[in-house]
Amino acid sequence: MRKLKLVSVLVxxxxxVMLMPGASLAQPLQGWxxxxxxxxxxxxxxxxxxxxxxxxxxxxxxxxxxxIGGDAATAPYRGGIAAWDWYPATWRSRLLxxxxxxxxxxxxxATLHYNYQATVFH
Amino acid sequence: MKKRLLWLATVFLVLxxxxxxxxxxxxGRGHGQPENPLARRVLQKSDLPEDSQGYYAEQLTADxxxxxxCPANIPLQVEGFLDGYEMNAWYPFVLQDSVSQGKQSVxxxxxxxxxxxxxxxxxxxxxxxxxxxHKQDIAMDAKAEQAGYDESxxxxxxxxxxxxxxxxxxxxxxxxxxxxxxxxGDTLMLLMVDGLPDPATQEVFDTLVATIVQR
Numbered sequence: 001m002r003k004l005k006l007v008s009v010l011v012x013x014x015x016x017v018m019l020m021p022g023a024s025l026a027q028p029l030q031g032w033x034x035x036x037x038x039x040x041x042x043x044x045x046x047x048x049x050x051x052x053x054x055x056x057x058x059x060x061x062x063x064x065x066x067x068i069g070g071d072a073a074t075a076p077y078r079g080g081i082a083a084w085d086w087y088p089a090t091w092r093s094r095l096l097x098x099x100x101x102x103x104x105x106x107x108x109x110a111t112l113h114y115n116y117q118a119t120v121f122h
Numbered sequence: 123m124k125k126r127l128l129w130l131a132t133v134f135l136v137l138x139x140x141x142x143x144x145x146x147x148x149x150g151r152g153h154g155q156p157e158n159p160l161a162r163r164v165l166q167k168s169d170l171p172e173d174s175q176g177y178y179a180e181q182l183t184a185d186x187x188x189x190x191x192c193p194a195n196i197p198l199q200v201e202g203f204l205d206g207y208e209m210n211a212w213y214p215f216v217l218q219d220s221v222s223q224g225k226q227s228v229x230x231x232x233x234x235x236x237x238x239x240x241x242x243x244x245x246x247x248x249x250x251x252x253x254x255x256h257k258q259d260i261a262m263d264a265k266a267e268q269a270g271y272d273e274s275x276x277x278x279x280x281x282x283x284x285x286x287x288x289x290x291x292x293x294x295x296x297x298x299x300x301x302x303x304x305x306x307g308d309t310l311m312l313l314m315v316d317g318l319p320d321p322a323t324q325e326v327f328d329t330l331v332a333t334i335v336q337r
Contacts, residue, residue: 039176039178039210040176040212041176041178041210041230041232042194042210042230042232042314042316043187043188044187044188044189044190044192044195045187045189045190045192045193045194046189046190048264048290048292048297049230049299049316051230078293087188088188088189098293099292099293099295099297100293100294100295102228102230103227103228103317103318106175106212106214106226106227106228107226111175111176111212111228112175112176113176
Protein backbone atom coordinates (compact mmCIF):
# COMPACT_ATOMS: atom_id res chain seq x y z
CA MET A 1 0.00 0.00 0.00
CA ARG A 2 2.83 2.38 0.87
CA LYS A 3 4.60 1.53 -2.37
CA LEU A 4 1.45 2.22 -4.32
CA LYS A 5 1.20 5.65 -2.78
CA LEU A 6 4.84 6.37 -3.50
CA VAL A 7 4.30 5.39 -7.13
CA SER A 8 1.25 7.66 -7.34
CA VAL A 9 3.31 10.57 -6.07
CA LEU A 10 6.09 9.86 -8.56
CA VAL A 11 3.63 9.62 -11.43
CA UNK A 12 2.17 12.95 -10.43
CA UNK A 13 5.63 14.48 -10.28
CA UNK A 14 6.45 13.13 -13.73
CA UNK A 15 3.24 14.54 -15.19
CA UNK A 16 4.06 17.87 -13.63
CA VAL A 17 7.40 18.02 -15.42
CA MET A 18 5.91 16.80 -18.70
CA LEU A 19 3.16 19.39 -18.64
CA MET A 20 5.53 22.32 -18.15
CA PRO A 21 5.63 24.45 -21.27
CA GLY A 22 8.84 23.85 -23.22
CA ALA A 23 9.56 27.54 -23.58
CA SER A 24 9.94 27.99 -19.85
CA LEU A 25 12.61 25.30 -19.75
CA ALA A 26 14.58 26.66 -22.69
CA GLN A 27 17.17 29.33 -22.05
CA PRO A 28 17.40 32.09 -24.64
CA LEU A 29 20.47 31.51 -26.80
CA GLN A 30 22.89 34.32 -27.40
CA GLY A 31 26.25 34.01 -29.03
CA TRP A 32 27.99 33.06 -32.25
CA UNK A 33 26.29 30.31 -34.23
CA UNK A 34 26.94 28.73 -37.59
CA UNK A 35 23.62 28.51 -39.34
CA UNK A 36 21.92 28.60 -42.72
CA UNK A 37 19.97 31.48 -44.27
CA UNK A 38 16.18 31.58 -43.90
CA UNK A 39 15.50 33.40 -47.18
CA UNK A 40 17.08 34.24 -50.53
CA UNK A 41 15.26 37.25 -51.94
CA UNK A 42 15.27 40.84 -53.12
CA UNK A 43 16.96 42.96 -50.48
CA UNK A 44 17.00 46.56 -51.70
CA UNK A 45 17.38 48.79 -54.74
CA UNK A 46 20.59 50.69 -55.28
CA UNK A 47 20.96 51.55 -58.97
CA UNK A 48 19.39 48.16 -59.61
CA UNK A 49 17.92 45.33 -57.54
CA UNK A 50 20.18 43.60 -55.05
CA UNK A 51 19.53 40.12 -53.77
CA UNK A 52 20.70 38.54 -50.57
CA UNK A 53 20.68 35.47 -48.39
CA UNK A 54 19.01 36.59 -45.15
CA UNK A 55 20.35 35.35 -41.83
CA UNK A 56 18.79 35.46 -38.36
CA UNK A 57 21.74 37.18 -36.75
CA UNK A 58 24.26 39.95 -37.30
CA UNK A 59 27.97 40.47 -38.04
CA UNK A 60 28.05 37.58 -40.51
CA UNK A 61 31.29 36.02 -41.69
CA UNK A 62 32.74 32.66 -42.75
CA UNK A 63 30.12 32.16 -45.46
CA UNK A 64 29.85 29.00 -47.55
CA UNK A 65 27.70 27.60 -50.34
CA UNK A 66 26.40 24.12 -49.58
CA UNK A 67 24.72 23.40 -52.93
CA ILE A 68 26.03 21.62 -56.02
CA GLY A 69 29.72 22.42 -56.54
CA GLY A 70 30.14 24.06 -53.13
CA ASP A 71 32.13 27.26 -52.69
CA ALA A 72 34.18 26.52 -55.83
CA ALA A 73 31.06 26.92 -58.01
CA THR A 74 30.72 30.54 -56.89
CA ALA A 75 34.29 31.46 -57.94
CA PRO A 76 33.34 33.07 -61.30
CA TYR A 77 30.86 35.36 -59.60
CA ARG A 78 32.30 38.51 -58.01
CA GLY A 79 35.34 36.73 -56.64
CA GLY A 80 33.45 33.83 -55.07
CA ILE A 81 31.31 33.58 -51.98
CA ALA A 82 34.16 34.35 -49.56
CA ALA A 83 34.47 37.79 -51.16
CA TRP A 84 30.76 38.62 -51.30
CA ASP A 85 29.69 41.67 -49.31
CA TRP A 86 27.36 41.79 -46.35
CA TYR A 87 24.53 44.28 -45.99
CA PRO A 88 23.89 46.63 -44.29
CA ALA A 89 27.54 47.34 -43.56
CA THR A 90 26.77 47.95 -39.89
CA TRP A 91 24.73 44.81 -39.18
CA ARG A 92 25.98 42.39 -41.81
CA SER A 93 22.83 40.27 -41.66
CA ARG A 94 22.32 39.85 -45.43
CA LEU A 95 24.88 38.17 -47.67
CA LEU A 96 24.66 39.91 -51.05
CA UNK A 97 24.31 37.27 -53.75
CA UNK A 98 25.12 38.27 -57.37
CA UNK A 99 22.04 38.16 -59.56
CA UNK A 100 23.82 36.34 -62.38
CA UNK A 101 24.78 33.64 -59.88
CA UNK A 102 21.18 33.24 -58.69
CA UNK A 103 19.55 33.11 -62.10
CA UNK A 104 22.17 31.39 -64.23
CA UNK A 105 23.20 28.85 -61.59
CA UNK A 106 19.76 28.17 -60.17
CA UNK A 107 20.21 24.48 -61.05
CA UNK A 108 22.95 24.28 -58.40
CA UNK A 109 20.45 25.31 -55.76
CA ALA A 110 21.57 28.94 -55.81
CA THR A 111 18.08 30.20 -54.93
CA LEU A 112 17.62 27.81 -52.00
CA HIS A 113 18.12 29.49 -48.63
CA TYR A 114 19.44 26.40 -46.87
CA ASN A 115 22.40 26.27 -49.24
CA TYR A 116 23.96 29.36 -47.64
CA GLN A 117 25.83 28.89 -44.39
CA ALA A 118 27.55 31.53 -42.27
CA THR A 119 28.54 32.36 -38.74
CA VAL A 120 26.41 35.10 -37.17
CA PHE A 121 25.84 36.58 -33.74
CA HIS A 122 22.39 35.54 -32.64
CA MET B 123 1.86 9.31 7.40
CA LYS B 124 -1.04 8.14 5.26
CA LYS B 125 -2.72 11.53 5.50
CA ARG B 126 0.51 13.37 4.67
CA LEU B 127 1.01 11.33 1.52
CA LEU B 128 -2.57 11.86 0.49
CA TRP B 129 -2.19 15.59 1.11
CA LEU B 130 1.04 15.68 -0.91
CA ALA B 131 -0.58 13.82 -3.80
CA THR B 132 -3.53 16.22 -3.78
CA VAL B 133 -1.22 19.25 -3.88
CA PHE B 134 0.66 17.84 -6.89
CA LEU B 135 -2.58 16.99 -8.64
CA VAL B 136 -3.90 20.52 -8.22
CA LEU B 137 -0.59 21.99 -9.40
CA UNK B 138 -0.58 19.73 -12.45
CA UNK B 139 -4.09 20.81 -13.39
CA UNK B 140 -3.17 24.50 -13.06
CA UNK B 141 -0.03 24.12 -15.19
CA UNK B 142 -1.79 22.00 -17.79
CA UNK B 143 -4.54 24.59 -17.99
CA UNK B 144 -2.11 27.46 -18.54
CA UNK B 145 -0.20 25.48 -21.19
CA UNK B 146 -3.40 24.81 -23.12
CA UNK B 147 -4.38 28.48 -22.80
CA UNK B 148 -0.96 29.57 -24.12
CA UNK B 149 -1.22 27.16 -27.05
CA GLY B 150 -4.70 28.43 -27.75
CA ARG B 151 -3.45 31.99 -27.91
CA GLY B 152 -0.73 30.98 -30.36
CA HIS B 153 -3.04 29.20 -32.76
CA GLY B 154 -6.11 31.29 -32.21
CA GLN B 155 -4.60 34.60 -33.35
CA PRO B 156 -6.72 36.05 -36.11
CA GLU B 157 -5.01 35.79 -39.49
CA ASN B 158 -3.82 39.08 -40.96
CA PRO B 159 -6.47 39.82 -43.66
CA LEU B 160 -3.72 41.11 -45.95
CA ALA B 161 -2.17 37.64 -45.99
CA ARG B 162 -4.88 36.53 -48.40
CA ARG B 163 -4.30 39.46 -50.72
CA VAL B 164 -0.78 38.45 -51.74
CA LEU B 165 0.00 35.62 -54.14
CA GLN B 166 -0.41 32.23 -52.49
CA LYS B 167 1.83 29.25 -53.01
CA SER B 168 -0.99 27.63 -54.95
CA ASP B 169 -0.87 30.51 -57.47
CA LEU B 170 2.62 29.48 -58.54
CA PRO B 171 3.92 26.43 -60.41
CA GLU B 172 4.56 23.38 -58.21
CA ASP B 173 8.29 23.57 -58.87
CA SER B 174 8.60 27.20 -57.80
CA GLN B 175 11.16 27.69 -55.05
CA GLY B 176 11.51 29.59 -51.82
CA TYR B 177 7.91 30.74 -51.32
CA TYR B 178 8.01 33.07 -48.34
CA ALA B 179 5.30 35.33 -46.95
CA GLU B 180 5.18 37.51 -43.86
CA GLN B 181 3.93 40.76 -42.42
CA LEU B 182 5.97 43.67 -43.69
CA THR B 183 8.40 45.22 -41.25
CA ALA B 184 9.76 48.77 -41.40
CA ASP B 185 13.33 47.57 -42.01
CA UNK B 186 12.52 45.03 -44.73
CA UNK B 187 13.64 47.23 -47.65
CA UNK B 188 16.51 49.37 -46.37
CA UNK B 189 18.49 51.82 -48.44
CA UNK B 190 17.56 54.47 -51.01
CA UNK B 191 13.92 55.08 -51.96
CA CYS B 192 12.52 52.45 -54.31
CA PRO B 193 9.03 51.36 -55.35
CA ALA B 194 8.94 48.77 -52.56
CA ASN B 195 9.83 51.04 -49.66
CA ILE B 196 8.27 54.35 -50.79
CA PRO B 197 4.76 53.29 -49.69
CA LEU B 198 6.03 52.71 -46.15
CA GLN B 199 6.87 56.42 -45.85
CA VAL B 200 3.49 57.69 -47.03
CA GLU B 201 1.23 59.16 -44.36
CA GLY B 202 -1.56 56.85 -43.31
CA PHE B 203 0.31 53.60 -43.83
CA LEU B 204 -1.18 51.04 -41.47
CA ASP B 205 0.03 47.61 -42.38
CA GLY B 206 1.71 45.60 -45.11
CA TYR B 207 2.20 42.01 -46.16
CA GLU B 208 4.66 40.56 -48.65
CA MET B 209 5.39 37.34 -50.45
CA ASN B 210 8.27 36.38 -52.65
CA ALA B 211 9.36 33.33 -54.60
CA TRP B 212 11.45 32.12 -57.51
CA TYR B 213 9.21 31.34 -60.50
CA PRO B 214 10.58 28.71 -62.92
CA PHE B 215 9.96 28.93 -66.67
CA VAL B 216 11.46 28.00 -70.02
CA LEU B 217 13.20 30.72 -72.04
CA GLN B 218 11.66 31.49 -75.42
CA ASP B 219 14.07 33.78 -77.24
CA SER B 220 16.03 32.40 -80.17
CA VAL B 221 19.44 32.28 -78.47
CA SER B 222 18.51 30.43 -75.28
CA GLN B 223 15.27 28.77 -76.37
CA GLY B 224 14.33 25.77 -74.29
CA LYS B 225 16.65 26.58 -71.39
CA GLN B 226 15.22 26.57 -67.90
CA SER B 227 15.39 29.86 -65.98
CA VAL B 228 13.80 31.58 -63.02
CA UNK B 229 12.34 34.99 -62.36
CA UNK B 230 12.10 36.57 -58.96
CA UNK B 231 8.58 37.50 -57.87
CA UNK B 232 7.80 40.01 -55.14
CA UNK B 233 4.23 40.93 -54.24
CA UNK B 234 3.48 43.44 -51.49
CA UNK B 235 0.13 44.75 -50.29
CA UNK B 236 0.08 48.01 -48.31
CA UNK B 237 -2.94 49.19 -46.39
CA UNK B 238 -3.71 52.85 -45.62
CA UNK B 239 -6.22 54.72 -43.56
CA UNK B 240 -8.09 55.83 -46.69
CA UNK B 241 -8.04 55.75 -50.47
CA UNK B 242 -6.49 59.22 -50.80
CA UNK B 243 -3.37 58.01 -49.03
CA UNK B 244 -3.13 54.82 -51.08
CA UNK B 245 -3.46 56.92 -54.27
CA UNK B 246 -0.68 59.23 -52.99
CA UNK B 247 1.57 56.23 -52.43
CA UNK B 248 0.92 55.09 -56.01
CA UNK B 249 1.83 58.53 -57.37
CA UNK B 250 5.08 58.58 -55.43
CA UNK B 251 6.02 55.16 -56.76
CA UNK B 252 5.44 56.31 -60.34
CA UNK B 253 7.41 59.52 -59.75
CA UNK B 254 10.42 57.38 -58.84
CA UNK B 255 10.68 56.21 -62.44
CA HIS B 256 11.19 59.77 -63.65
CA LYS B 257 14.14 60.34 -61.38
CA GLN B 258 17.50 59.16 -62.58
CA ASP B 259 18.33 57.34 -59.36
CA ILE B 260 18.32 54.08 -61.23
CA ALA B 261 20.99 52.31 -63.25
CA MET B 262 22.77 54.67 -65.68
CA ASP B 263 21.66 52.82 -68.77
CA ALA B 264 18.20 52.01 -67.49
CA LYS B 265 15.30 52.49 -69.82
CA ALA B 266 11.95 52.93 -68.13
CA GLU B 267 8.79 52.61 -70.14
CA GLN B 268 5.15 51.83 -69.68
CA ALA B 269 4.37 48.13 -69.74
CA GLY B 270 1.13 46.64 -70.89
CA TYR B 271 -1.30 44.79 -68.65
CA ASP B 272 -4.92 43.78 -68.86
CA GLU B 273 -6.46 47.09 -67.83
CA SER B 274 -10.02 45.99 -68.49
CA UNK B 275 -9.60 42.97 -66.21
CA UNK B 276 -8.14 45.20 -63.50
CA UNK B 277 -10.93 47.78 -63.88
CA UNK B 278 -13.57 45.07 -63.76
CA UNK B 279 -12.18 44.11 -60.39
CA UNK B 280 -12.08 47.69 -59.07
CA UNK B 281 -8.31 48.05 -59.47
CA UNK B 282 -6.68 50.98 -61.23
CA UNK B 283 -2.97 51.41 -61.60
CA UNK B 284 0.01 51.37 -63.86
CA UNK B 285 2.71 49.00 -65.10
CA UNK B 286 6.32 49.82 -65.83
CA UNK B 287 9.16 47.98 -67.48
CA UNK B 288 12.76 48.74 -66.65
CA UNK B 289 15.58 47.35 -68.82
CA UNK B 290 19.23 47.83 -67.94
CA UNK B 291 22.53 46.02 -67.66
CA UNK B 292 24.07 44.77 -64.46
CA UNK B 293 26.87 42.29 -63.85
CA UNK B 294 27.60 42.19 -67.62
CA UNK B 295 24.09 40.99 -68.47
CA UNK B 296 20.89 42.62 -69.62
CA UNK B 297 17.93 42.43 -67.28
CA UNK B 298 14.30 43.37 -67.17
CA UNK B 299 12.20 44.27 -64.16
CA UNK B 300 8.44 44.52 -64.56
CA UNK B 301 6.39 46.45 -62.02
CA UNK B 302 2.68 46.60 -61.49
CA UNK B 303 1.17 49.12 -59.09
CA UNK B 304 -2.55 48.93 -58.38
CA UNK B 305 -4.90 50.67 -56.02
CA UNK B 306 -8.15 49.25 -54.76
CA GLY B 307 -9.74 51.54 -52.19
CA ASP B 308 -7.40 51.95 -49.25
CA THR B 309 -5.08 49.20 -50.49
CA LEU B 310 -2.04 49.52 -52.72
CA MET B 311 -0.53 46.47 -54.36
CA LEU B 312 2.90 46.02 -55.88
CA LEU B 313 4.13 43.23 -58.09
CA MET B 314 7.72 42.96 -59.23
CA VAL B 315 8.94 40.31 -61.67
CA ASP B 316 12.67 40.38 -62.30
CA GLY B 317 14.63 38.23 -64.71
CA LEU B 318 16.26 37.89 -68.11
CA PRO B 319 14.78 39.91 -70.98
CA ASP B 320 12.72 37.18 -72.59
CA PRO B 321 9.09 36.92 -73.71
CA ALA B 322 8.61 34.23 -71.07
CA THR B 323 9.49 36.70 -68.28
CA GLN B 324 6.73 38.99 -69.53
CA GLU B 325 4.32 36.05 -69.65
CA VAL B 326 5.04 35.38 -65.98
CA PHE B 327 4.29 39.04 -65.24
CA ASP B 328 1.03 39.03 -67.23
CA THR B 329 -0.14 35.84 -65.53
CA LEU B 330 0.56 37.14 -62.05
CA VAL B 331 -0.99 40.59 -62.64
CA ALA B 332 -4.18 38.84 -63.73
CA THR B 333 -4.08 36.77 -60.54
CA ILE B 334 -3.55 39.61 -58.07
CA VAL B 335 -6.16 41.97 -59.54
CA GLN B 336 -8.78 39.24 -59.20
CA ARG B 337 -7.85 38.39 -55.63
